[in-house]
Amino acid sequence: MLGEGIIQGLVETARNFFGSYVEKDRLTTVQYPEERLPLPEASRVFPFLLYDGKDPDAGLRCVACQICEKECPPRCIHIEKSKDKKPDFVGKMQVYPAVFDIDVSVCMSCQICVEVCPFDAIRMDKVFELSTDNRFRKLLYTKKELSKPNEYYQKIHPLEAAETDERRAKEAEEAKAKAAAAEAAAKAKAAAAAATPPVGEASGNGAAAPAKLAETKGSPQ
Amino acid sequence: MTPLAGCLLVSSLLFSVGLAGALTRRNAILVLAGIELMLNAANLNFIAFWRFGPHPEFLTGFMFVIFSIAVAAAEAAVGLALILAIYRHARTSDVSEITEMKG
Amino acid sequence: MISARSADQVFVALDHWIVGHVPAPFQTLASIVIAVAMIIVVFAALFALTTVFERKGLGRMQNRYGPNRVGPWGTFQPLADAVKSLTKEDVVPHRADHVVHYLAPLVLVGVVFLSYAVLPVGRNMIAVDLDTGVLYFFAVGAATELAVFMAGWSSHNKYSLLGAMRAIAQMISYEIPLILSSVAVIMIAGTLSTVKIVEEQARYTAGIAHWNVITPWGLAGFILFMIAATAETNRSPFDLPEGESEIIAGYFIEYSGFKFALFFLAEYIEMFAVSGLAITLFLGGWSSPVSFLAWIPSWLWFFGKLLAMIFGFIWVRGTMPRLRMDQLMNFAWKFMLPMTLIVILSAGIWRFLSPAVVGPRPLGGVIRWLVCALVIFAPYILLARKLERGHSMEKRTYRFAE
């Protein structure tokens, strides 16, 4: 009959209206600044720089290789290399960024910098409340603001961080082993150099080169 | 001047304004508006005569105005419908351009 | 009952007291000024309250909270809105007709406030007791259409002109059922005076008031009146003059800041006015429904009923989608108009089926009620079947809804 559907609709809205005062389920809104939904593990916004240990300057993983600066599609990263060097996590001497700026108003959170970084130095953050009243100063993030400890990374992306840490630990071990081996080799070499005369070395090299050439020719390619 | 004379003067002035408009304006709608103004001036006369006349209790002038308003509504509706029909026909509502029935 | 009586008349007494302190030549002026000021202050405050309650109510109907940030539970939201609309830049289109553009909101608000003059908001609480009260209400309301046209035309924007044309067509179409459904009440009451219509309904038989809404023609007339009133005030589901998705905002697109707020105000004030008239005509005005509750002050009854009506408007807005233009017009001319005429017929039958014709009170009253109800209900069924022919819809299932 005419008007029946209208009454059904009115009943439904009335149920919603009065139900909203008794049933919590009828109000699905999350009151954002006070209540927050937990962010999913995979959520990622804006990059940050990782450092190991306590000191952001000493432990910074970035070696100012500038790959991310070149790869960044909107060109929001600005890096200036340092003049001096400091040891990295394996003890190798590396340059470090004297200036590392990211303009977060330009950054589009594409994550390419993270993918190209060979040093696990830059990672995606989970912050998104970056709005500010000063668009010139406060949206340009400097090295100081960008540097965050590895513990923070472990907190926001635990699975990824564990994987990275494991790999890095292995690398460090390998590097150490290599260093030890190199040291041992160097020592052995030094001992050998002390034993054999230098002429024999030169002739040995000359004999090895033709043999290597023949090897490549013989391969099935 | 008595109130009746005042009313009549206002009404005659309004009538003249309506007449001038109906005679001089070339848009058919405004001609109709002028005629409406003249009709209204007449209505004001009726009200004035009813109000200041000898027998207001008979409501004669009053009733005349009521009926006149009804007639004016009908007149406006038909008149504007005519103007619309003519406009659709001749693509103009200028009375001096609608000359097809001129002898 | 002395205290109840004085509580009822407290504002009247206050008015008399203030006017008594004014020098004699200015007493009429003072009483006018007080009445006008009271109407403007009270109903503008009600407007402020309604805006926040409407948004909260709609929110609750749509499973969300609504505004709850400004003040406790968001109740200071109107203040924030007022500050916002007052401090906004007043943009006027370059090619707009500036004078008309400026005048339109003023005319609209002025005209809408004028109609409150004949609404009795309580016993002895009316600005002007006109002998032709109901006619005055409709006559003054007729000028709103012109104001809407002024706004739409002067903006020099095709959407605002379209919106204005829609609004005028809608208002004219629904004015007819609006007036015709109140004709039934006027016929039975035998007067156009709003005060007398209320007094007529404030009589009690066996403790129950003679409200028009408890008669079959009154109930049908009330429903038809409210439908027409919803359309007349351009409220959802008849809000297509301002359909956001089709013509952006209708006739007030080109208004901003304070002028836009005036349009908003006028819309709500008009809604209150029409609700007030519906209360006066059908819901017994300031009278209580049962005689043992008559000690509650009359103005509280009126405003309580007004709030209930406002809730009804919000409820309907939260429920129904917008109509299409052809549906709107068909509904007005093919359903509302015949039904209002039938309501008038039924009211006439009610008038002549007096106890002398149908017999003494209890049984005679029931017979009278049933006969009049049948006169309305049978045509309604026929009309409904005719309108629904060819429009029967199967029950729809939505693939992605569950």
Next chain:
Amino acid sequence: MGMTVSFLILAILTLAGGVAAMTLRRLVHCALALAVSFAGLAALYVNLGAEFAGLAQLLVYVGAIAILIVFAILLTHSSETELQKVFSPAGIAGALLALAVFAVLAWAVVSSGAAHSAASVAAPQTSMREIGFALMQRYVLPLEVIALMLTAAMIGAVILAVRPTSGSEPAETQAPRNPELRA
């Protein structure tokens, strides 16, 4: 004695509206001024004690006729065309003629005794009840005739104004004259 201030104000408003309606260039302004004039007249009726007539005037003229005129202006696209100059020779001739008519009317009003003899009558007390009885008893025949005429006028207006649907006969006859109309 004489005219009250409110009467004067309303008369000036009405006349100003009328003059503006007849002289303004843009047609929509004319229609709005006309509405002002009508409203002023309604107020004049109320001022003269004819409350019901005044409200009926407001309802019919401002609420219906002014709107009709506005619609007609928009539907005939007259609001966009610039009109003739007001002070054209024909305009001056018409104005002079109207002035002459006014002179005659004013002379008749001022010189007639009737306008002065009926000095001040107390405002007649007309209640809506009396008006209703008069309409239903003494004037019932005119009322019925008016009802019939309004119905006839409504049907006539609809028939005149309705756009002929393509395919029906009027459209066929009109088609050669203005083909763009059917588009």
